[in-house]
Amino acid sequence: MKKEEREQRMRQRLREMRLPEEALWEQGIRYIGGIDEVGRGPLAGPVVAACVxxxxxxxxxGVDDSKKLSEKRREHLYSRILxxxxxxxxxxxxxEVIDEINILEATKLAMLDAAAAADEMLREKDGSTMEHVLIDALRLEALxxxxxxxxxxxxxxxxxxxASIVAKVTRDRRMIKYAEEYPGYGFERNKGYGTKAHYEGIREHGVTPIHRRNFLKNTGY
Structure with missing residues (x-):
């Protein structure tokens, strides 16, 4: 595919993905927050949410679902988005929170924190707050x-x-740091997901403080 064709497709994709926001902007709604999370499925590490x-x-x-993008592309877009x-x-x-209240409720709390942080940034800029939020698949009753x-x-x-890109890059960077603290589990590669190398690490080194013990109950570890 030629560069011009690729760029044309990306522009069309951006137009499609702006539709939910444009419907709200046309109603005079100025500040719209998009909220997403990453890390609901791993055996280790935090769940991270972002609001943008x-x-x-x-x-x-090029902005799209973070799972569709390469790590290099996500890193590039992360900086540009911010x-x-x-x-x-x-x-x-x-x-510890995930084990105590379950992953869904922990996810909602992370999302609420992300929304509060975005609101605080808006207030500091011009005294405004978000007027509407778009959330991936969830509803935040407490918001x-x-x-x-x-x-x-x-x-x-x-x-x-x-938001999915910002959350993914934020969490991946955290897991890479954890890989230095807890070597032998492959966190820099698997980001806490249950890969073969991760399970081998648990067998050899045991469970770490960043493991979700409730996620390991039915795995034999």
Whole structure:
């Protein structure tokens, strides 16, 4: 595929992914937060959520569901997204909370923290707060804002896709640091997911403080 054709496809993809936001912008809603998380399935590490508020003229090509992108591409887009975002925030919950209240509720708490952080950034800029949030597949009952839950939102909303990239890069960087603290589990490669190398690491070295013990109950470890 020629460079021009590839760029044309990316521009079309961006137009499609802006549709949920444009429907709200046309109603006069200015600040829209896209919220997504990463890390609900791993055996180790935190669940991380991000909330990103994009400007209406956001035109960064290539933003999509983080799972569809290479690590190099995610890293590039991560920096560009944070440069262009009106506001953004990160939330996280560690294994001890996940074990105590379950992964879904821990995810919601991380999302609430991310939304609160984005709101704080907006308040510091001009005294505003988010007027609407778009969330990937979940509804946050504790968030007192108009919200829309979008199934596979990271593939159909540019704000949610941007949040998915920010959350993924944030968590991956954290897991790479954990790999230095807890060598032998392959965290720098598997990011805490249950790969063969990860299970071999547990057999050889035991369970670490960043493991989700409830996730290991039925695995024999």
């Amino acid at each position: 508020v994009l400007p209406q003229d956001f035109d960064l090509l 440069e262009r975002a009106v506001a953004w925030g990160i939330g996280r919950r560690g294994p 007192d804002k108009p919200q829309t839950s979008i199934i596979r939102g990271d593939s159909s909303s540019v704000s949610i896709a941007a």
